[in-house]
Structures are given as structure tokens and as C-alpha cells.
Amino acid sequence: MKTEDLQFKGSEKYYLSDELSEIVNMAILLQRPLLLTGEPGTGKTQLAFEIARTQNLQMEILRAKSTFKGEEAAYVQDTVLRLNDARFGPGESKRDVNNFFDYIMWGPVGRAFRSEKKTLLLLDEIDKTESDVQDNLLDILEDNEFTVRETNTVIKAIHPPVIIITSNAKRELSDPFLRRCFCHHIAFPDPDEMRSIIALHYPDSNPELVNAVIKIFYELRERRFEKAPATSELLQWLQACEKADVLPQDANNIPFAGILLKKTQDLLNYRNKKT
Amino acid sequence: MMLGFFTALRENGILIGITDILTFYRGLSQGLAGDLDRLFLFARLCFVRRVSDFDAFERVFSSYFAGIEIPPVEEGDWQLFETKEFHKWLGEAWQNNELPMHPNFMDPAELMRRFWETVREQQERHSGGSKWIGTGGTSPFGHSGYSQGGFRIFGQSKNRSAMKVMGDRRYIQYSSDSTLSEDNMRAALAELKHLEPSGPYDVLDIDETIRKTATNGGEIELVFQRAVRDKLKVILMIDNGGSSMLPYAHRTQVLFQKMKTQLKSLQIFFFHNTVYSYVYTDIQRTRAKSLESVLKNDSDTRLFLVGDATMGPHELLSAYGNINWGDEDPEPSILQLKRLREKFPFSVWLNPMSDIQIENGSLTVQKIKNLFPMFSLTLRGLHNSVEYLNKMAG
Numbered sequence: 001m002k003t004e005d006l007q008f009k010g011s012e013k014y015y016l017s018d019e020l021s022e023i024v025n026m027a028i029l030l031q032r033p034l035l036l037t038g039e040p041g042t043g044k045t046q047l048a049f050e051i052a053r054t055q056n057l058q059m060e061i062l063r064a065k066s067t068f069k070g071e072e073a074a075y076v077q078d079t080v081l082r083l084n085d086a087r088f089g090p091g092e093s094k095r096d097v098n099n100f101f102d103y104i105m106w107g108p109v110g111r112a113f114r115s116e117k118k119t120l121l122l123l124d125e126i127d128k129t130e131s132d133v134q135d136n137l138l139d140i141l142e143d144n145e146f147t148v149r150e151t152n153t154v155i156k157a158i159h160p161p162v163i164i165i166t167s168n169a170k171r172e173l174s175d176p177f178l179r180r181c182f183c184h185h186i187a188f189p190d191p192d193e194m195r196s197i198i199a200l201h202y203p204d205s206n207p208e209l210v211n212a213v214i215k216i217f218y219e220l221r222e223r224r225f226e227k228a229p230a231t232s233e234l235l236q237w238l239q240a241c242e243k244a245d246v247l248p249q250d251a252n253n254i255p256f257a258g259i260l261l262k263k264t265q266d267l268l269n270y271r272n273k274k275t
Numbered sequence: 276m277m278l279g280f281f282t283a284l285r286e287n288g289i290l291i292g293i294t295d296i297l298t299f300y301r302g303l304s305q306g307l308a309g310d311l312d313r314l315f316l317f318a319r320l321c322f323v324r325r326v327s328d329f330d331a332f333e334r335v336f337s338s339y340f341a342g343i344e345i346p347p348v349e350e351g352d353w354q355l356f357e358t359k360e361f362h363k364w365l366g367e368a369w370q371n372n373e374l375p376m377h378p379n380f381m382d383p384a385e386l387m388r389r390f391w392e393t394v395r396e397q398q399e400r401h402s403g404g405s406k407w408i409g410t411g412g413t414s415p416f417g418h419s420g421y422s423q424g425g426f427r428i429f430g431q432s433k434n435r436s437a438m439k440v441m442g443d444r445r446y447i448q449y450s451s452d453s454t455l456s457e458d459n460m461r462a463a464l465a466e467l468k469h470l471e472p473s474g475p476y477d478v479l480d481i482d483e484t485i486r487k488t489a490t491n492g493g494e495i496e497l498v499f500q501r502a503v504r505d506k507l508k509v510i511l512m513i514d515n516g517g518s519s520m521l522p523y524a525h526r527t528q529v530l531f532q533k534m535k536t537q538l539k540s541l542q543i544f545f546f547h548n549t550v551y552s553y554v555y556t557d558i559q560r561t562r563a564k565s566l567e568s569v570l571k572n573d574s575d576t577r578l579f580l581v582g583d584a585t586m587g588p589h590e591l592l593s594a595y596g597n598i599n600w601g602d603e604d605p606e607p608s609i610l611q612l613k614r615l616r617e618k619f620p621f622s623v624w625l626n627p628m629s630d631i632q633i634e635n636g637s638l639t640v641q642k643i644k645n646l647f648p649m650f651s652l653t654l655r656g657l658h659n660s661v662e663y664l665n666k667m668a669g
Contacts, residue, residue, distance in 0.1 A: 022316050026307050030298065037326065067502065079481055083488065083495050178324035179292070185326045 014043065014050045015197045020186065024051060027182045033141045033163035035126075035178070038186035041230025044166040048122040057120040057162060060108040064128045070136030073109045073123075074146045074155070100151050109140055113157040120162045127167040134177040141180040189231065191218055201235055205242065212248055213238050219251040220260060225269070229260040280339045284322055287331045291322045311340070327654060343397045350391050356383070364390055478502050507577060508540045510569065510619070514582030515558060516547030523627045523652060524558075527581050544569065548586040549608040549639075550615065551597050566611055570618045577664055578615065578622035581652065584636065584643045585628075591639045609642060616646050621667060623660040627652040 024047070027034035036044040052059040062073050082103040085095055095102040106114065112121040126134065140146050144157040165181060167173060189197060191214050198210055213234065221228045229237075237259045241248060248254045261267045284291050299321040308314035315336060323332045330347070337343045346358035355361050368374050368389070378386060476499040483498040515524035528543055544554035544564065553563040590596045591608050616622055624647035626633055626640075633640060633649055643649065648663055650656035 019316060022313060023320060026302065026317055026320055029305065029307065030302055032298070079479060079484075080497070083484070087488075087493060087495050172325075175324075179294075181324075182320040183324045184320065185329065 014046060015189075015193065015200050016047075016050075017193065020047070020184070023182070023184050028162055030182075031160055033165055033181045035165040035167060035173075035181040035183045036186055037167045037183065039188060039228075039230065040168060041232055042186040042188055043231070044186060045122070045124055048120060048124075048164040048166070051162065051164065052120040052122075055120070055162070058115060058117050059120050059122065060112040060115075060161070061122045061124060062108040063124045064126050064133075066128050066130075068129050068133060070129065070133035073107045073137065074113075074140070075104050075106050075110045075148065077150065078103045078105055100148075104148075109146065110155065112161045113144065113146070113155055115161075116158060118159040118161065120164065123163070123165040125168060126165050127173060134174045138176055138180060141177075188221075191215075194231070194234070197231060198235070198238065202238065202242075205238065209241060209247055210238070213241060216248055216251045216254060217260070220254075220270075223270075225261060225263070225266040227261075227263050227266060233260050233262070277339075280318075280335070283335045283339055284332070287335050289322060289328045289331055289335070295321050314340075341397070343394060345394060353383075353387075355387055355390065361390055364393060368393070476501050507538050508573060508575070509538050509542070510572060510576055510578045511541065511543045512550065512554060512578070512580045512582075513543065513545050514548060514580075515545050515560075520581075520583060520627070523581060527625075527652075542569075542572075546582075548582070549584075549591050549643075550580075550611050551604040551608055552606065552611060566614070570614060572619075574618055575621060576619055578619040579660075580615075580622070580624045580647065582624070582626065583628055584624065584626055584640045584649070586639050588638050591642060609646075612643065612646055621664050622647055623663060624649045625652045625656065625660060626650070629653075630656075 024034065036047065038044055049059070051057070077100070081095075082097060085091075085097045085103075090097065104110075109121065112119040123137070141163065144160040145154055147154050194214055194217075195210065198205060198214075217229060217234050217237070237256060240256045240259055244255065246255050254260070257267060257270060261270055281291060281296060299318065302308065302317055302321065308317045318336065319329070319332055323329060334345045334347060337345055344360040344363060346355055346360035348354045348358060365378055365386070369378060374381065374389070478500045480498045480500045483500075484496065487496040487498055488494065511527065513524045513527055514520050524545070544556060545558060545560055546554050547560060550566065552566050554566060554569060556562045556564055594605050594607050596607055597604050624643060626649055628636065628640075628651065630651050633644070633651060636644070640649075648660070650660040650663075
């Protein structure tokens with residue numbers, strides 16, 4: 001595999017810093033899972049979609065939940081169906097009760113590993129899981145394989161997938177898990193980068209308006225709100241201002257404050273501070 | 276090759292392993308670090324796992340590859356004067372006659388300004404690019420570096436170069452020694468654990484199902500169990516008395532409230548300097564709640580006391596020690612603290628003072644430290660306290 005084949009650059013809808021594009025390429029080249037951390041709105045998940053799109057990779061997504069145990073990432077066994085078949089017979093289906101694999105449903109990891117085509121495997125918001133879940137994923141990250149416990153069969157990836165993992169740093173990830181990844185923290189975009197992001201989404205925006213909203217946006221981020229406004233809120237706010245044809249000027253008196261501040265308490269604090 | 280770099284990383288608390296080094300070499304041989312900026316990015320990918328280590332990494336990198344010694348403090352922080360980087364600079368600057376007069380007679384603010392100016396100048400020089408080559412004779416780059424396109428500086432604009440990025444110190448607030456911000460504190464606290472079965476019976480117990488089905492003569496009988504979930508009760512007691520505690524009191528409270536969704540219950544109380552027979556449910560300390568009723572909570576409740584533990588000895592040790600007029604209490608505070616500790620074995624004291632200050636703290640600090648395990652209110656301290664509590668819980 002040559003480096004040139006994988007050159008990943010930004011696209012028309014996604015702003016990519018040079019730093020990040022280098023990192024993505026390094027991770028792909030060395031076939032290491034890439035763990036992206038950073039606050040919401042820094043485009044972690046979006047990045048995975050863009051890589052898949054530009055590299056023409058099929059995508060498998062695992063969206064982590066706190067109730068998630070980890071095994072189902074690879075496969076689940078439909079025990080109830082098998083019990084049912086054992087009792088009442090498989091009926092019209094071709095399932096064989098004695099064949100364990102007839103009762104397996106592959107999860108995103110299972111599908112990515114068994115796919116004939118190279119895939120991109122996205123483990124989204126992995127920090128929502130318990131640390132023992134992360135331990136269950138170690139073999140998957142390290143050797144691109146997992147074991148079906150019931151039959152002790154090892155499933156090895158036909159084509160090692162590109163693995164992207166995102167985390168909002170809600171809780172710390174376990175050390176063994178981190179050791180198997182390349183880790184990168186995406187800093188919140190600075191005003192100049194934000195300008196580029198806006199230009200990608202709304203190329204025709206009035207520059208005066210863009211400057212005004214960016215200035216106020218970063219001013220508000222400095223205030224300690226419980227949920228600081230992020231990129232998506234800024235984009236919505238910009239659109240709202242554009243539609244209503246207003247030019248916000250005073251950070252203490254902005255139109256559509258509810259778009260930027262989502263929490264009631266933040267909004268109340270903001271309004272109180274004004275007066 | 277670059278062994279000194281690896282050792283320096285470990286000395287600065289970045290625990291790199293042999294596999295990391297091998298991955299690093301593998302990448303170098305594939306030409307991944309063709310220039311200094313890529314080397315910087317690639318080394319960081321290989322060796323640094325936590326944002327809290329980013330700042331340390333940047334300091335080690337700039338010291339090893341550019342000879343620029345950056346102290347582990349932020350610009351404007353007076354602790355600069357305690358760092359070895361500052362002392363080294365001061366010695367050299369004095370010897371080279373770069374200072375207008377003896378440092379003892381100079382304004383500390385001026386000294387500080389000059390120090391950071393020197394650091395910035397050094398970074399400026401290095402971000403030009405060509406200076407990197409052959410510093411001290413040894414090339415810091417992998418053997419593949421030269422052939423792969425020489426030493427280009429990353430991107431078009433100079434201000435994106437590694438040296439500049441390091442100068443920004445973007446990650447210092449995540450460093451383990453830094454005081455807590457809401458983000459990093461939440462991550463550390465989220466490790467608190469207390470698992471117990473809860474929620475609906477929705478997990479199929481296969482073994483039990485098969486057993487029941489067999490005894491049932493083959494008629495399927497499904498057996499469900501409850502999942503094991505994390506359910507934690509937390510009591511937070513904050514000293515919001517002295518002005519030294521003010522910034523921490525607010526921050527700590529906000530933080531615990533933010534992670535409330537993860538907890539089964541969270542109670543927050545306030546006290547002034549130390550705990551007597553009443554604590555307060557509001558910041559102004561007007562609504563009192565008797566300690567007696569707090570002690571009725573389950574004994575597996577996690578108790579966090581946050582305070583500097585610094586006060587007049589009599590406030591802690593003598594009867595009628597409360598300095599708030601009208602709130603005097605016949606029992607010395609230390610007895611009440613003992614009660615708390617005995618009732619809630621899963622308890623820690625978090626102190627905004629640094630480890631050294633705690634070590635050499637006043638009499639009251641020592642007394643309280645003998646009672647509660649005391650940790651500094653830094654990311655590392657919090658991490659250690661959580662680890663301590665989890666270890667206790669087994």
C-alpha cells in the first residue's frame with residue numbers, strides 16, 4: 001500500500017485541518033484504530049463519514065449506549081429463536097437447530113470483519129460504555145479478530161477495516177484500550193478555522209454578518225455556560241440571523257438566544273446578566 | 276536512536292511502552308515523519324494517549340529536538356520561579372550579561388516577562404524551518420527523513436508549524452497538575468463505580484432457562500434477570516467559608532451536578548471551615564440540616580469533603596469551637612468528623628492546596644488528614660481519590 005493511495009483531504013462539506021488530515025493518513029497507513037476525542041461539535045463523527053465517502057469504503061457503525069455490553073458489537077446469538085426451533089421445529093426455514101451459526105446475528109464488527117469489501121468501522125461515543133466493554137473490544141482493535149465463545153471459533157477480518165473511534169470524554173477510557181489506539185484530541189476550532197467552516201456550509205453569507213456572529217459566538221463561549229454553544233448551533237444561528245436579516249451587534253443582547261443556549265438555566269443566566 | 280527522547284518522555288510521566296517505540300520505528304521506516312512537523316504529530320500519536328499528557332509531550336519534544344526548555348507552568352503563573360527551567364535560564368542570562376542588573380534587584384514581573392520573551396524568540400527562530408537541520412550535529416530525523424522530501428514545514432502558513440503549535444500551550448489546562456476545569460474533572464469522577472442489579476428484568480438467563488425448560492418437560496420457560504448497573508449515592512460537603520475556597524466551591528458544585536444523571540442520588544451541603552452538628556443546604560448557609568440526619572444515609576454512600584482544612588486549631592479541636600456567633604456547639608468539630616468517617620468509610624477529603632502544601636500543612640490539616648485520606652483538588656488528586664474509593668469497594 002502506498003501513501004499516495006490514501007491521501008485523505010477535506011471535502012466540499014467538511015473542513016479538515018492539515019494536522020488532522022496527516023493524522024488520519026498516518027493511522028490508515030499503519031492500520032491503527034484512531035481514537036478522536038474533543039467536545040461536541042468538533043466534527044469527530046462527521047470525519048468518519050467523510051473518510052468513508054472519499055475513500056469509497058462501506059461503513060459499519062456501532063453507536064455505544066451505556067447499557068451496551070460489548071459482545072453484541074461482534075454478534076448475538078438468537079437463543080429464543082433456537083429454543084423455539086428446538087421445541088417446535090424450524091418450520092419452513094432452512095435453519096438447523098444443531099448448527100450454532102444458523103442462529104447468529106452479526107453486529108457491526110462482525111459484519112465489517114466478514115465483509116468481502118474493505119470497510120470503515122466507526123465506534124461512536126465509546127466513552128458511554130463501561131470499561132469492561134472496552135476490554136471486550138481489545139482483540140478486535142489489536143488483531144482484527146474476535147472469538148465466538150460458544151464454539152471457540154476465531155473470526156478474523158478478511159480485510160482489516162479502517163477503525164475510527166469517537167469519545168466525548170464523558171469518562172476516561174481504560175489504559176489497555178487507549179494503548180491499542182492512536183489518540184488525537186480535536187481542539188475546538190479557532191475563529192479563523194470557524195470562518196472556513198462557515199464558508200464551506202454557507203459560501204454566500206454576508207462577510208459582515210459572519211464576522212459579527214463569530215465574534216459574539218466566541219465571546220459567549222468564554223462565559224461559563226453549562227453547555228457552551230458549539231459549531232452546529234453557530235451555523236443555525238447564522239442562518240436564523242440571515243433569514244431575519246438582522247445583524248447582531250451586542251453580545252449582551254442577541255437575537256434568537258435560544259438557538260445558541262440550549263439549557264434553560266443558561267438562558268436564564270444570560271438574560272439576568274444582561275440587565 | 277532517540278533513546279534520550281524516550282527516556283525523557285517517561286521521566287515526564289508519559290509511560291510509553293516498547294510496543295509504542297516499535298510502532299514509532301515502523302512508521303519512521305515507512306517515511307511517515309518526513310519533516311519536523313510530521314515527526315511531531317507522529318510521535319504524539321504513538322506515545323500520547325491522554326490529553327492530560329499533551330503539554331508534557333510538547334515540552335519534552337521541544338527540549339529534545341530544539342533545545343528549548345519550557346517550564347510546566349502557564350505564562351503569567353508565578354510558580355515559574357520555582358521551575359528548574361527558569362533557574363537555568365536565569366543563571367545563563369546573568370552570566371551572558373543579558374540582564375540589566377542583578378536579578379535580586381529586578382522586578383519579578385520583568386524577570387518573568389524576559390523569560391517568556393526568550394522562549395518565544397527561540398520558538399520563532401525554530402519555526403523558520405532550516406534551523407532544525409543539524410542542531411548539534413545529530414539529525415533528529417529518521418533515516419527515511421531526508422529522502423522523503425526533505426524538511427518541509429507543515430502546511431503553507433508558518434503559524435501552523437509544530438513549534439508554534441507548542442508555543443500555544445493549547446493543552447496545559449488538561450495537564451494533570453493543573454487545577455480542575457469542568458471538563459477534565461467530569462472525566463475523572465465518572466470512573467466512580469458501584470455496580471448493583473437494577474432496572475427491569477430483561478436479560479435472558481440462558482442456563483436457568485434451559486434448566487427450567489428441561490424440568491418443564493420441554494415446554495419453554497424463559498427466565499430473566501436484571502442487568503448490573505452503576506448506581507451510586509454521593510454526598511458532597513463543600514467548605515465555602517473562606518475567600519480562598521470560593522472559586523472551588525462553585526466549580527465543584529457545578530461539576531457534581533452535571534454528573535447527576537449518572538448517580539442514584541446526590542446531596543450537596545455546605546460548611547464553614549469544618550463540620551459541626553449542622554451543615555447547610557444552601558450556599559448562604561441559612562438553611563441548616565442536622566448532621567444527625569445526614570448520618571442516616573446508607574453507609575455505602577460516597578462522601579466527598581472539599582475544603583482547605585486550614586483554620587485556627589481551636590475551631591477544630593475545642594468544645595464551642597465554631598467561630599460563627601450563635602452557632603456554638605458543645606462538641607468539638609473533630610468528633611463530628613470522626614462520626615462522618617465511621618459512618619461513611621467510602622469518604623475522602625479533597626483539598627485545593629498542592630500536595631506539598633498539604634504535606635506541610637498546618638496542625639488542622641494534619642489532624643484531618645489522619646482521619647480522611649486527603650487528596651489535592653487537581654486532576655491527579657481526583658483521579659487518585661476515585662481510584663482509592665473503587666479499590667475499597669473491590
